Amino acid sequence: MASEDGQDPRISRIASSIRVIPDFPKPGIVFQDITTLLLDTKAFRDTIDLFVERYKDKNISVVAGVEARGFIFGPPIALAIGAKFVPMRKPNKLPGPVISEEYSLEYGTDIMEMHVGAVEAGERALVIDDLIATGGTLCAAIKLLERVGVHVVECACVIELPELKGRERLGDKPLFVIVNAA
Amino acid sequence: MSAYTDEDPRIHAIKTQIRVVPNFPKPGIMFQDITTLLLDPKAFKDTIDLFVERYKGKNISVVAGIEARGFIFGPPIALAIGAKFVPLRKPRKLPGEVIFEEYTLEYGKDRLEMHVGAVEPGERALVVDDLIATGGTLCAAMNLLERVGAEVVECACVIELPDLQGRQRLNGKPLYVLVEYH
Numbered sequence: 001m002a003s004e005d006g007q008d009p010r011i012s013r014i015a016s017s018i019r020v021i022p023d024f025p026k027p028g029i030v031f032q033d034i035t036t037l038l039l040d041t042k043a044f045r046d047t048i049d050l051f052v053e054r055y056k057d058k059n060i061s062v063v064a065g066v067e068a069r070g071f072i073f074g075p076p077i078a079l080a081i082g083a084k085f086v087p088m089r090k091p092n093k094l095p096g097p098v099i100s101e102e103y104s105l106e107y108g109t110d111i112m113e114m115h116v117g118a119v120e121a122g123e124r125a126l127v128i129d130d131l132i133a134t135g136g137t138l139c140a141a142i143k144l145l146e147r148v149g150v151h152v153v154e155c156a157c158v159i160e161l162p163e164l165k166g167r168e169r170l171g172d173k174p175l176f177v178i179v180n181a182a
Numbered sequence: 183m184s185a186y187t188d189e190d191p192r193i194h195a196i197k198t199q200i201r202v203v204p205n206f207p208k209p210g211i212m213f214q215d216i217t218t219l220l221l222d223p224k225a226f227k228d229t230i231d232l233f234v235e236r237y238k239g240k241n242i243s244v245v246a247g248i249e250a251r252g253f254i255f256g257p258p259i260a261l262a263i264g265a266k267f268v269p270l271r272k273p274r275k276l277p278g279e280v281i282f283e284e285y286t287l288e289y290g291k292d293r294l295e296m297h298v299g300a301v302e303p304g305e306r307a308l309v310v311d312d313l314i315a316t317g318g319t320l321c322a323a324m325n326l327l328e329r330v331g332a333e334v335v336e337c338a339c340v341i342e343l344p345d346l347q348g349r350q351r352l353n354g355k356p357l358y359v360l361v362e363y364h
Contacts, residue, residue, distance in 0.1 A: 024277040031277045035297055038257070038267040045261055071253035072269070075220070076261055079227055085220040085254070093250075095203040095213045115217055 010046040015179045017043040018159065032159050032181055034069060034130045048073070050178055051156055052080040055126060060153060062125035064088050064114070064145060066137055069130035073158065077128065086118045088127075088141050099147065103140035112140040121149025131159040132175065135166030142173055192228040197361045199225045200341065214341050214363055216251060216312045230255070232360055233338055234262040237308060242335060244307035246270050246327060248294070248319055251312035255340065259310060268300045270309075270323050281329065285322040294322040296330075303331025313341040314357065317348030324355060 019036040023029065037043050055077065064086045065074025071087060078085040091100070091111045098113040119125065127141045132155070142152050152173060160166065160177040167175050199219040206213040220226050237259065246268045247256025253269060260267040273282070273293045280295040301307065309323045314337070324334045334355055342348065342359040349357050 019278065021277040025274075033277050035269060035276065035278075035300065038260075038269070039300060041260075041264055041266055044257075044267065048261060068250045068253055068271075068275070071250055072257050072267065075226075075254050076258050078220075078223070079230060079258055082223050084223055085226065087217060087220070087254070089250075092207075094217065095206040095215050096201065096217075118217065118221060 008050065010043075010050060011178060013040070014043045014047055014050075014158075018179065018181075020181075032131055032161075034072075034158060037158070038072065047158060047178060048076045048080065051077045051128075051176075054176060055154075055156075056081045058153065059124055060126055061123045062086055062119050062145075062150065064119075064125055064127045064141055066112070066127070066129040066141055067093070070128045073130060074128040077126070077156075083126075084118075086114065086125075088144065089113050099144060101140045101144045101147075103136045105136070112137070112144060114144045119145060119148055119150050123150045124153050125150045126153060127155045129155075129157050131161065132157045132166040132177065133161050133164045135164075135169030138166065139169060142170070190232065192225075192232060193360060195222070195225045196229055196232075196340070200361065200363075202363075212363075214313055214343075216254075216340060219340070220254065229340060229360065230258045230262065233259045233310075233358075236358060237336075237338075238263045240335065241306055242308055243305045244268055244301050244327070244332060246296070246301075246307055246309050246323060248309070248311040248323055249275070252310050255312060256310040259308070259338075265308075266300075268296065268307075270294050270296050270326065281326060283322040283325045283329075285318045287318070294319065294326060296326045301327060301330050301332045305332045306335050307332045308335060309337045311337075311339050313343070314339045314348040314359065315343050315346045317346075317351030320348065321351055321353070324352070 017037040017040040019033040021031040024031040063078035067089045097116040154174045201215040201218040203213040245260035245265045249271045257267045279298040282295045336356045
């Protein structure tokens with residue numbers, strides 16, 4: 001969890017590098033745009049370092065990143081901690097045999113897929129995305145990994161939107177975030 | 183040129199880790215699946231290292247990665263050489279003001295978008311994707327960067343399909359690849 005007191009000094013720059021865009025993708029939604037964080041080389045470096053410091057030496061062999069912004073943060077973490085990177089994708093993108101998990105959206109449902117054989121039973125995994133909102137996507141990713149016998153150690157996001165209560169939706173699964181966007 | 187001809191000893195493992203999936207996304211296409219490369223931490227690290235060794239110290243301030251598999255290779259390169267990472271995306275994904283470049287597909291057209299202000303005139307840029315086929319997407323990417331006054335130093339891909347002549351379509355812009363698939 002992000003700490004308010006004694007907050008790591010790197011966090012404030014990371015938080016202020018994130019651009020907020022009102023009414024995207026639709027009226028009333030305030031979108032947290034991490035592309036501006038990626039333009040600040042120090043903030044991007046610090047973001048990755050904060051995750052790597054937390055997870056190296058924890059015997060994590062899998063970093064699963066949720067398409068598409070999880071593909072930006074997951075691989076640098078995986079490379080630094082010596083884990084494999086597993087992309088969790090929208091339907092029909094992965095070319096080999098897949099397992100699928102359906103999850104609800106505000107209106108309707110979507111499907112997340114993972115390649116068969118990417119992970120093995122008993123492996124220890126992280127799930128990475130840029131942001132947690134309702135937690136639906138992260139839950140789908142957790143389920144996919146657990147269905148094949150993987151232990152999901154933690155979910156890690158740059159940003160949390162606490163009002164949407166995603167943390168509660170993860171149940172007993174721990175969540176680590178860098179920035180709380182209240 | 184590719185690293186293929188005077189083959190760095192790391193290339194062989196990279197090449198063998200790439201899985202070829204026949205008839206995906208449609209009959210007759212032999213799909214080059216890099217997800218298996220990402221499951222081998224050493225081969226994935228070597229892939230990034232080969233690019234980083236080539237580009238560090240060359241005053242490159244921008245790494246532009248093409249959605250979605252360019253998001254996997256671009257950020258680790260950007261972080262290692264101290265450049266910003268700029269995602270080039272399908273329509274309507276980027277939340278802020280964008281410029282777009284249209285390009286032709288086998289049937290129909292598609293569009294690549296970049297955030298206004300992500301790149302400044304005079305910056306030196308790389309374009310990164312997992313693979314070059316016909317070169318259409320890479321051309322669109324280069325056009326976006328050049329339209330805002332950046333200099334595209336090189337395009338970098340893990341894999342080239344030389345039979346599709348993408349290299350020629352790049353109009354003299356240098357292309358660096360690690361692996362060719364005939």
